[in-house]
Amino acid sequence: METTELTVVTGGERLDRYVSEHLPDLSRAAVQRLIENGNILVAGRVRKASYRVQAGETISVSIPPPESSIAQPETIPLDIIHEDENVIVVNKPAGMVVHPAAGHSGGTLVNAVLAHAPNLNVGGVERPGIVHRLDSETSGLIVVAKNDAALRDLQAQFKARRVHKTYLALVQGPIKPPRGKIDAPIGRDPKHRQRMAVVTHGTTRESVTIYRTIANLEGCTLIEAEPQTGRTHQIRVHLAFMGFPVVGDAVYGKRKNALGLTRHFLHAWKLALTLPDGRPADFTAPLPEDLRAVLEGLGFDYAAIGM
Known part of the structure; x- marks a missing residue:
């Protein structure tokens, strides 16, 4: 155990x-x-x-150790943005874990996808079809491969940094400068091993995030963030390192400034890649109701950013 x-x-x-x-x-x-x-x-x-x-x-x-390492199908509603013979693009809700882990064997995206696509059997029995991840509290776009060829193709695109991801984040404070590039290596926090941190020694990995201000709102800033690398908690760690933690982030910021949210304000908004059949594709996930309500409460018209 x-x-x-x-x-x-x-x-x-x-x-x-x-x-x-x-x-x-x-x-x-x-x-x-x-x-x-x-x-x-x-x-x-x-x-x-x-x-x-x-x-x-x-x-x-x-x-406790998982009862079985093989994920089981569960009938869970999925918000499917796109599906073809090779991939499924899902708008994941906040609160859903991507794949089973110790202490959490059910209710995950993998369980839901296995019920939706019963013949899915690629990438291992624990994480079938999973190419990338989103934190449990982060909502938005995630792509799942439906066959081995698609999995290899997508993995190659992610490795070559040909997949473009854009997130919407609401951060605390007027972010300065209003746009920029955060180039700071990320590794395990030496004091809190369950967290990640910007570290300059030990085991670290190159971590780069580009951000741009969309609107300044009552002590907060709505930004779009584009991670150029795929480190655990990257956007949250980088923004907190800059002094502008994501609103509602209790790990890297302060939940007391959550503006009524029960999770952090981070949404995987856009995803651009080449489908395994060679077609370029751009996907967008609508902003969830809880995040829309926060922006409206701050006087921002979310329709202004095409949502």
């Missing part, structure tokens, strides 16, 4: 939410199941999911 320990820095948040935010591979529902089964202890004691954690407390999370 894998055990991870977290030390609470800022208290006041529900136990289930705190753990799911700091262990991004676990959804909140998965954390609640672990709490019910006694796999999560606070200072050595079993607590309810609603318990408010206190600064300085140690949370021990014991994750």
Whole structure:
């Protein structure tokens, strides 16, 4: 059984939410199941999911091994933007984990795709068809390969950086400069191993993000961000490093400034690539209702950016 320990820095948040935010591979529902089964202890004691954690407390999370490494089909609604004989392009909702992991064997995008395409059997039994990932709280576009040839083709495009991804993010503060290139290597945070950070020593990887301001709004800035590399939490880490964390990001920013959101304001908005059959393709995922409501509350007309 894998055990991870977290030390609470800022208290006041529900136990289930705190753990799911700091262990991004676990959804909140998965954390609640672990709490019910006694796999999560606070200072050595079993607590309810609603318990408010206190600064300085140690949370021990014991994750049992998965019952099976083979993902099972589950009938879960999918918002399919495009589908052909080679790929499925899905608009993933916030809160959905991409693939099964320890402590979270169901309810994932993979489970849903297997039910939608029963003959899918590429890329391994744990992550069939998965070419890239989105964080659980991040909504938006993700492409899934339906056969081995398509998987190899898409993997080659991602490796050669021929896939162009554009995200919408709302960040705290008036971002300066209004447009720019963040070129800062990312690796594991040496103090908090469950997080990523901009680091200049040890094991790091080149990480580049280009951003542009769309609108300045009441203490926030709506931007579009284009990751040139594909590091874990890259956009969130880079923007926090600049001093402008994503609104609602409890890991790299402050949830108390979430403007009513229960997740971070990050949406995989556009995706441009060449389909395995050779056709160039551009896809767009509409902004979800929770993010639209935030922008409207700040006086911004989201239709102005073609949504």
